[in-house]
Amino acid sequence: MESTPSQRRETVSSLIKNDSDLQYFPNGMIVPPRLPDNLKYRPKSEQLKIYAEWVKEIAESGFQTPQESSVKEKDPTTTKDAEKEWNRARRESARKDLLHQADGAGLTLHNHAMEFGQPFVENTHSELESIYNILSHEGLTEQELAFAEQRLRSLIALMEEKLRPVPATKEKTPEDEVNAFMEQLREIGGKKMEEEEREKKKGFLQKISDKIASRPEKEQQTIKAFLKLLEFSGSMSATILTSILLRLSPETAAFLFGIMFAPPAIVSTVLFFDTNESIKRFLGKKGREIDRTRLGEELHKKLRKHPRFAQLLGGHISAGRILPMLQENVVNFLTSPEYKGVLMGLAGYGIFTGIYENFGPQSQGQHILSQTHPPGGAQHPVGEVGGAPIPPFDIPPSTGGAPVPPSDIPLPEIPQSMISQMFPGSDLWNASLELGREWARTGIIPPNPEGHFIPVVNLLKNLAYGLEQTGDGKVTLLNSDLAQEVVRRFLGLLNHQIPIQTDIDRLLIELGTGAPGVPVRHATPEDIMAIVKAFAGR
Amino acid sequence: MDKFKQFIDTLRSKGKSDDEIAKLLAGAQKFSAMELFSIVMMVLTDEEMTQVEEIADDTQAQQKMIELFQAKAGITLEELMSGIRDGVIEQALKALS
Numbered sequence: 001m002e003s004t005p006s007q008r009r010e011t012v013s014s015l016i017k018n019d020s021d022l023q024y025f026p027n028g029m030i031v032p033p034r035l036p037d038n039l040k041y042r043p044k045s046e047q048l049k050i051y052a053e054w055v056k057e058i059a060e061s062g063f064q065t066p067q068e069s070s071v072k073e074k075d076p077t078t079t080k081d082a083e084k085e086w087n088r089a090r091r092e093s094a095r096k097d098l099l100h101q102a103d104g105a106g107l108t109l110h111n112h113a114m115e116f117g118q119p120f121v122e123n124t125h126s127e128l129e130s131i132y133n134i135l136s137h138e139g140l141t142e143q144e145l146a147f148a149e150q151r152l153r154s155l156i157a158l159m160e161e162k163l164r165p166v167p168a169t170k171e172k173t174p175e176d177e178v179n180a181f182m183e184q185l186r187e188i189g190g191k192k193m194e195e196e197e198r199e200k201k202k203g204f205l206q207k208i209s210d211k212i213a214s215r216p217e218k219e220q221q222t223i224k225a226f227l228k229l230l231e232f233s234g235s236m237s238a239t240i241l242t243s244i245l246l247r248l249s250p251e252t253a254a255f256l257f258g259i260m261f262a263p264p265a266i267v268s269t270v271l272f273f274d275t276n277e278s279i280k281r282f283l284g285k286k287g288r289e290i291d292r293t294r295l296g297e298e299l300h301k302k303l304r305k306h307p308r309f310a311q312l313l314g315g316h317i318s319a320g321r322i323l324p325m326l327q328e329n330v331v332n333f334l335t336s337p338e339y340k341g342v343l344m345g346l347a348g349y350g351i352f353t354g355i356y357e358n359f360g361p362q363s364q365g366q367h368i369l370s371q372t373h374p375p376g377g378a379q380h381p382v383g384e385v386g387g388a389p390i391p392p393f394d395i396p397p398s399t400g401g402a403p404v405p406p407s408d409i410p411l412p413e414i415p416q417s418m419i420s421q422m423f424p425g426s427d428l429w430n431a432s433l434e435l436g437r438e439w440a441r442t443g444i445i446p447p448n449p450e451g452h453f454i455p456v457v458n459l460l461k462n463l464a465y466g467l468e469q470t471g472d473g474k475v476t477l478l479n480s481d482l483a484q485e486v487v488r489r490f491l492g493l494l495n496h497q498i499p500i501q502t503d504i505d506r507l508l509i510e511l512g513t514g515a516p517g518v519p520v521r522h523a524t525p526e527d528i529m530a531i532v533k534a535f536a537g538r
Numbered sequence: 539m540d541k542f543k544q545f546i547d548t549l550r551s552k553g554k555s556d557d558e559i560a561k562l563l564a565g566a567q568k569f570s571a572m573e574l575f576s577i578v579m580m581v582l583t584d585e586e587m588t589q590v591e592e593i594a595d596d597t598q599a600q601q602k603m604i605e606l607f608q609a610k611a612g613i614t615l616e617e618l619m620s621g622i623r624d625g626v627i628e629q630a631l632k633a634l635s
Contacts, residue, residue, distance in 0.1 A: 302579050302587070309587040309603070313578055316600045316615075 051086055092138065094145055098152060099135045102128060105156050108163075116162055127155050459490055459512035485535050504534040574619050578607055586610075 042050070106128055113121050134140070134148040302310075490508045492498035500506060507530065511523055523531075549559045582590075586606050593599035608614050 302584070305584065306579075306587040306591060308591045308599075309582075310575075310579065312590065312596060312600050312603060313575060316603065 054086070054089075088139070091140060091142065091145055094149075095135055095138070095140055098145070098149055099132075101156070102131055102135060102152055105152065105159065108159055112159070112163060116159070120162065124155060124158065127151065131155070459487070459508065486531060489535075502534070504531060507531065574615065577618065578603070578615070581611055582606055 109116065109121060109124055109128065116124070131148055131152050134144060140148070486508070489498065489505070490512050493500055493505055493509055494512070498505075500509065507523075507527060511527070546559055582603075590599050590603045590606065593602055604615060611618065
């Protein structure tokens with residue numbers, strides 16, 4: 001049975017037990033009938049109906065807000081006043097709801113303090129207090145409520161992120177790849193430079209470390225990768241900065257910009273412009289350093305504004321003339337016997353790249369940016385960059401996408417022209433790239449279950465080590481028919497379509513796949529001779 | 539090409555394997571490509587990018603992009619790429635020294 005307004009007043013009065021309670025209900029103020037918490041989620045017609053009943057109830061109860069009662073008497077049944085009243089009560093209801101949620105957040109923080117760790121708890125507690133300070137005031141405006149709600153949501157999201165179970169195997173992100181690359185260079189270069197740079201930026205880094213402690217784990221990783229770049233001055237920093245910016249959520253990008261703009265964080269660089277007068281002249285940067293933060297910002301804006309242009313440009317660079325030209329330069333240089341091993345390594349990368357272009361996220365209609373953000377996290381609007389093939393990060397994933405059971409792998413139909421191009425040397429990269437594309441298109445080559453290398457690539461690369469050199473510096477290898485036979489046999493063995501019968505079969509498997517945990521060995525000239533004899537005798 | 543030789547020789551002198559060198563070279567290529575990507579995006583204005591985007595055919599749009607860049611920068615994309623490539627390798631060498 002529903003209570004009458006007078007009964008409700010009585011109930012409320014009975015709840016007021018002391019002076020501190022009374023301050024919330026000053027001077028005989030009557031607690032208004034409460035609107036349902038979920039009112040805003042109900043259909044508009046229902047909202048209006050509830051609202052009409054509520055206004056009627058208000059009128060019957062004689063309820064007045066403190067402001068109205070102290071200023072002037074109004075007829076709450078007039079539309080304008082009633083609407084105003086309804087809005088005020090709605091905000092009040094929302095405020096209480098937020099307070100309730102803040103209580104919950106506080107409880108979570110308390111209960112999981114050990115898991116969160118001290119810095120996080122302190123930061124979050126401080127933020128929670130600040131939110132409480134806002135919410136403890138009645139009569140908040142829409143903006144104030146929205147502000148408090150947004151902060152509370154962020155805080156809750158942070159805690160949820162922290163409490164989310166860490167997946168057993170972490171997928172490699174582009175940032176990880178950047179880190180790995182930088183780490184390799186740094187390791188080789190020794191620690192001296194790193195230490196010097198670290199010393200220079202000690203204060204700055206500490207400041208940032210303090211700032212990022214309360215960010216979600218994912219953002220922290222990105223920002224840490226970014227910080228490493230700051231230690232690595234020079235044109236590559238700007239390059240990688242750009243790459244990272246392309247993958248950040250707008251919120252994280254803004255956060256980084258905020259850090260970068262804080263003195264002494266503005267790190268300017270000349271990029272490569274100091275070696276290119278025409279570009280420098282064009283950009284009007286003669287004699288001036290380029291602020292790479294501004295560069296990053298501008299790029300970010302342009303990418304978002306011109307997705308198709310970015311796609312066209314990326315396509316031209318990676319699949320058009322530019323990257324192949326660069327690769328050809330490298331390959332030409334590396335075709336001397338001295339660099340044969342490196343060349344074959346690059347060939348492997350070429351095949352990788354070709355395959356990844358097809359297996360990668362772009363081929364599945366999913367933008368690469370969406371890879372770097374966890375489900376539910378902040379994301380770039382998918383499609384804004386429209387699947388632009390951004391060149392530097394077409395590195396294959398270590399796990400290579402969905403594994404395909406070996407028994408499902410069909411035998412390859414390898415175009416002879418590709419095989420014959422595989423080995424002459426000067427066009428190796430392009431040939432391997434094409435080969436990779438073709439194999440991926442036909443679904444022939446899955447990534448191997450252990451991740452890092454594709455068995456056929458391994459086989460070809462390792463066979464190349466044992467092949468004879470010709471006098472003109474080119475690598476003369478198996479003839480194309482023989483190479484095709486070898487690859488067919490190898491894939492047949494790999495698919496279990498052909499049982500392992502001979503020593504040559506075992507050798508192929510060894511050169512192509514390696515034993516788990518054992519580095520793949522390179523073929524010797526004797527191995528090659530044995531293979532050639534075995535296949536030539538068929 | 540001397541820079542490549544220097545780069546590889548430096549890596550070899552540090553005891554890096556061929557595979558590792560190949561990966562570093564491939565990384566340098568990718569970074570070079572990204573550098574080019576960034577520069578072209580920066581050099582062309584919003585209006586020029588829009589001009590390119592308004593061309594429905596991809597090949598023609600790319601051709602327009604190349605022309606616009608060359609007209610403004612005074613060099614071709616290929617020339618620009620060569621400059622970047624050397625710059626990136628130089629930076630890597632500095633880091634290794």
